[in-house]
Amino acid sequence: MVDLHTHLLPGLDDGPSTLEESVALAKAMAAAGTRVVVATPHVSSRYRTSRADIAAAAAQLREALISAGVELDVREGAEVELVRTRDLSDEQLRELRLGGRQWILVEPPLSRAAGNPVAEIEGLVARGHHVLLAHVERCPALRRSPDSVRRLLGEEVLVSITAASLTGGFGGQAQRFARWLVRERLVHDIASDAHDLEGRPPAMSDDLQAAAIDFRALRSQAGWLTGPAPAAILAGTALPPRPRGGMHDAAQRLVRRSRRWMTRRRQWW
Ligand SMILES: [Fe+2]
Numbered sequence: 332m333v334d335l336h337t338h339l340l341p342g343l344d345d346g347p348s349t350l351e352e353s354v355a356l357a358k359a360m361a362a363a364g365t366r367v368v369v370a371t372p373h374v375s376s377r378y379r380t381s382r383a384d385i386a387a388a389a390a391q392l393r394e395a396l397i398s399a400g401v402e403l404d405v406r407e408g409a410e411v412e413l414v415r416t417r418d419l420s421d422e423q424l425r426e427l428r429l430g431g432r433q434w435i436l437v438e439p440p441l442s443r444a445a446g447n448p449v450a451e452i453e454g455l456v457a458r459g460h461h462v463l464l465a466h467v468e469r470c471p472a473l474r475r476s477p478d479s480v481r482r483l484l485g486e487e488v489l490v491s492i493t494a495a496s497l498t499g500g501f502g503g504q505a506q507r508f509a510r511w512l513v514r515e516r517l518v519h520d521i522a523s524d525a526h527d528l529e530g531r532p533p534a535m536s537d538d539l540q541a542a543a544i545d546f547r548a549l550r551s552q553a554g555w556l557t558g559p560a561p562a563a564i565l566a567g568t569a570l571p572p573r574p575r576g577g578m579h580d581a582a583q584r585l586v587r588r589s590r591r592w593m594t595r596r597r598q599w600w
Contacts, residue, residue, distance in 0.1 A: 332535060333367045333561040334360065335429060336410065336436060336465055336491060336522030340388035343372040343380050346526050354395050356525065357403050360533040365523075367404040369429050369565065371436050374419075375412035382426040385409060406430045406565065410465055412438050413448055416455055424460055432567030434463045434489070439470040447472045449479045456487045463564060466493045466524060468509035469501050477511065484517060489564065491520040494535040497542035497549065514548045516573060520564060521556040551576020 338346030339356055347353040360368055370389055374380045389407045396403055408429035416424060416437065428435050437455065439448045448470065455462055464483075467473050467490050473480050484490065495501065496509040512518045525533035535557065543550045551574055559571045 332363075332365045332557040333565060334365045334523050334525075334533070334535065334557075335369045335408070335463070335520055335561045335564060336371050336493070336524045337368050337533070338372060338410075338524070338526045338531075339368060339370040339405070340372050340385065340392060343384055343388055344378045346372065350391060350395055352527070353392050354399050354401065356528060356533065357392070357396055357405070358399070358401050359528055360523070360525065361401055361403045363533055364536050365403065365533065367406065367562070367565070369406045369408040369436075371408045371410040371429070373412065373438075374409045374427060375415050375438070380409065382409075382423070385427075408436055410436050410438050413440060413451055413455075416451075421458055421460070424455075424458075429463065430565045430567075432565065434461045434564050434567065436465050436491070437462045438465045439467065439473060441469050441471070443471045445472060447476065447479070449473075449476070449483060452483060452488065461487050461489075463489045463491050463520065465491055465522075466496065466501075466505075468492050468496045468505045468512060471504075474504060474508045477508070480512070480517060481515070489519040489570075490517055491522050492518050493524045494521050494538035494542075495524075495531075497521075497546070498538050500538070510542075510546060510549075513546070513552060516548075516552070518552075518556060519570065520561045521553070522561070548576070 338344055339353055341347045341350045341353040347356055372380045385407050393405055409427040411427055492509045496505045499506045523533045523535040525531055539553050555574050563570045
């Protein structure tokens with residue numbers, strides 16, 4: 332799996348405080364089947380993380396992982412709070428891209444009091460940036476306006492959701508919206524948003540397996556959403572075709588069945 336959204340670096344945000352905790356988290360990610368991970372510490376009004384902080388912490392972690400024999404490819408990125416983007420120059424934003432390529436992971440507001448973020452996201456796109464929206468399902472304003480998510484999507488805006496949302500880890504509203512987004516085929520990435528081993532663990536494959544039991548649309552897309560799609564986002568290349576399945580296949584079957592019925596009806600008459 333490729334995990335584009337994690338808080339893995341020590342001492343930068345609300346992720347691990349020490350290098351030992353980071354190594355333990357990385358070990359758990361590798362054991363759960365993650366091969367490539369992007370460390371995306373918060374860059375926000377609260378955490379004024381700089382590009383230099385991220386590079387230094389990532390280098391330190393890579394060295395510790397080699398010593399500990401943990402096979403995990405750690406890349407660099409950031410989770411940039413949407414309001415913080417106002418204060419950052421275009422050059423500073425470009426430096427925070429996932430894997431240094433094309434996409435910036437942007438966190439829309441999680442508070443009910445915040446206004447609608449759509450205009451601000453469009454403003455970022457107008458500045459020439461490519462925006463991967465983090466945990467869209469947890470943003471109350473976007474939940475209230477699902478059509479605005481659909482309208483935003485395109486060559487410059489993609490959607491990521493958190494695996495734990497699909498099993499209700501962030502409440503019923505986030506779960507229902509996450510599932511609606513998957514059913515509507517509006518999601519391009521599922522990430523762990525792991526912070527630690529206890530409260531926000533890297534349990535992406537467990538969450539997806541549990542959610543897929545009664546969710547056919549997820550079963551057909553889960554592999555793509557945690558493999559080829561995030562790999563392409565990280566590389567800054569075109570996304571491979573999304574696998575068919577779920578509602579799409581059901582709709583196709585319905586069309587084929589009604590065509591057969593119409594043909595028979597013509598033969599009878
Ligand atoms: Fe996050």
